[in-house]
Amino acid sequence: MRNPLRRPRALLAAGAAAALALTAAACGDSGESDADITFWHIQNEDPMKSTWAAMADEWSEESGLTVEPSAIAVEDFKTRLSTQTQAGDLPGLYNTWGGGVLAEQVEAGLVRDISGLECLDKVNPIALESYTIDGKLYAIPFDQGVVGFWYNKDLFAQAGITTTPTTWTEFTAAVQTLKDAGITPIALGAADKWPVHYYWTYLTMRLVGLDGLAAAAEAGDFSGEGFVQAGQLLADLAAMEPFQEGFESATYGEVDGQAAHMGEGIAAMELMGQWAPQVQRDASGTEGPGDALGFFPFPALDGGPGVATEFLGGGGGFAAGADAPEEIEDFMCYLLEEENQARAVKDGNFSTVAADPAAVVPEMNAEQQAIADALAKATDTQLYLDQAYPPAIGSIINDASQGLILGEIDSAEFVTMVNEAWAAEQ
């Protein structure tokens, strides 16, 4: 009856069971890191990727705390961060664009209040606006810029266009001229949706103005004539078929995407932010259009209160998770040291946020100069709507923008979708 092997077998079974449970526990924990500070940024290409890593190492050596940087592509970053937000555990230091998304994280008590940061005199106070919520500061900026048309001067010249368009009529005329010359007028990554929402946002900024936008957001009502008209203008533009072939499934930054079309000099222009020239080079694996790359603001529109010096814009910043050690403020200040700001501007091609730009970037390149000039002329700025509004609204605007240019919905349906989303959010 008593098999001498029984006992060891039972032990073995128990051991196996325990090992299994341990493995499972370890799996559940795989998202965690042993580092004191996890550092999530979106500069997933060199040289900036290595520069962030180097800064993290240097500070780590100084402070004795470990920092683990993670470079995450922007779309993945957004989804991973929102999952992390729902889990109630944000990284020690992470990329943010401010606005409604940051506000939602702040409301959930997941973000560190850094109003008392000692090195704030190093940055331009204007750059802090996107990260200030109810008078408290929640992130440091490292980049500040605007969205506008980046265009290829050679292709414009080839089509016989000598001056950049300043009104919407001139703009659509230029699109037609480019088309007639056999050049793809506009590169667009419609699969990513957000590059499309820039068009709708700019058109509404021109037609209803920034105050009008603010009032609509306040009331949750986008039914005004200007909003419908903006959608119609965008639909009309799409009807001209100005985008590259296959734009419907193209992304912004991947192979054969929007930035690659610009980088390879195939498309004549794109509506994009200050990071565009860098991504053009990265995504195409080329040197980009180089000196042939120019910048002009989104054109003006007759009949609306908006003017061409009002920019859609924003920048990148870093917020700290509520659970981060208090030395995180030291790390933030380390990143803001003028020498380090200069490295970031050089390697990441950022638009400087320094209080004294000359100290950080004595000589700007043409791309940085274009953004700096636009910022200097700017009379007002509007944060990207998919960041300014709560995620449920922002993603509807992105979605509807895509549907509109594909001709799947009309501008009235666009407005209805946005209104319904606001109503559900109340």
Add this chain to the structure above:
Amino acid sequence: VTPTRDQIRSDAGRAGGGAPPRRGRGRRPGAGTLAAFIAPALILFLLFVLVPVLFAGYTAFFRWNGLGGLPTDFAGLENFRTLVADEVFLGDLGRIGLITVLSIAVQLPMAFGLAMLLHQRFPGRTAFRLLFFVPYILTEAVTAVLFGLIFSPRRGFADAVLAGLGADGRIGWLSDRGIVLFVIFGILTWKFFGFHMILYLAGRQNIPEELYEAARVDGATGRQLFRHITLPLMGPTVRITVFLSVIGTVQLFDLVYVLTKGGPYHASETLAITMYEQGFVRGQIGYASALSIAMFLISLVFALIYQRYVLSRDTQGALTSTDGGRT
């Protein structure tokens, strides 16, 4: 009634009824051993399957963005009412239905035919079997990236091949809303036919050769052999592959999400993608929970009906009456 089923029955009867021939080694294990073996799986199952399912059933009745503790804003059936009027959700059902129909009408018969071919003896048979099974080994994400490059709009391999054949113009493989779903179906077929083929091959190999010999002696033609022996005896395998195919389609996510994100504008969106977008992109966890409950119910109802009316003959004896002879 087939010979195999009779065999199963008589086996079951023997094991349960008469003198226990294998009793000595098959002794009932002690409660402690049982618990040690069952507990890890059971705990994991409860923790990661049952609890989340019940929790989703709870949050589906709330307006909730997933932040700041448990949901408080009770919404009753509102999420479900929105759901049945949601064009994207209804579209998902249509797209899932289309892929299911195509799978059963095209993918499975193709896999069946290949399995029959590969059952024959010919040189290189093993190499072919291996080759056809390889796509199934790739993860869905890798497959999607691969086909993303093949169908890339400007430098894609597919367009290059067409151009090489002298075709004029390009095809919007992934950008044309009218064809993207069919392209995805093609990729799904490429990926999964090998899996179904292996199942069919195994099913075919289980059919005793004696049956064919006997039929041939009686003068049966090749067509008759297939119709009256192969097809009926492959029934259980065919029924289970249809089941796996349908359930797999309902849950389709990775491949499509990586390839098209469900676009252009919902043209290739699936139930799981809609759920993901609502829950994790828009932060409407309550609504996404309602959607996941709908998915769960669709799978459950289908599984129950299918088990009750289609699979019942196959599982009879094997699953339902193992203990039959004892009592």
